[in-house]
Amino acid sequence: MLEWEKKFETGNEKIDEQNRCLIDLGNRIWEMLHSDEENKLIKAKEEIKRLKLFCARLFVYEEVHMYDCGTNLSKEHLEAHRTFLYKVDELLEKPADITQEELFNLMVFVIDWINFHIVESDVTDFIDQNLR
Numbered sequence: 687m688l689e690w691e692k693k694f695e696t697g698n699e700k701i702d703e704q705n706r707c708l709i710d711l712g713n714r715i716w717e718m719l720h721s722d723e724e725n726k727l728i729k730a731k732e733e734i735k736r737l738k739l740f741c742a743r744l745f746v747y748e749e750v751h752m753y754d755c756g757t758n759l760s761k762e763h764l765e766a767h768r769t770f771l772y773k774v775d776e777l778l779e780k781p782a783d784i785t786q787e788e789l790f791n792l793m794v795f796v797i798d799w800i801n802f803h804i805v806e807s808d809v810t811d812f813i814d815q816n817l818r
């Protein structure tokens with residue numbers, strides 16, 4: 687579980703708002719996986735697909751916004767976006783049904799990634815380059 691912290695602020699209202707939604711989405715899926723809800727694995731998998739699409743839109747927004755500001759996201763930042771989407775897809779689209787353990791591991795990865803990515807890439811690129 688993640689909570690919004692000052693260290694996540696990029697200074698760009700729209701990106702911060704979307705990152706807050708991303709944290710809420712991640713936390714909701716995490717809670718769902720720990721609940722007694724019926725069909726929670728199927729529901730969690732659908733929510734993770736939604737989270738992935740949300741991320742894809744957010745990444746495009748960041749990339750276009752940076753471009754509009756006359757620069758580009760760092761190569762590492764762009765690479766992190768691509769790798770994240772690829773990794774989530776790889777697990778969600780595998781032929782056999784995803785197991786509970788795989789879903790838990792995927793969510794640990796997603797939550798760790800969100801935490802690391804916002805601070806190390808989003809904040810760095812937007813604050814350090816004075817782009818808001």
Ligand SMILES: [Fe+2]
Binds near residue numbers: 745767807
């Ligand atoms: Fe990013």
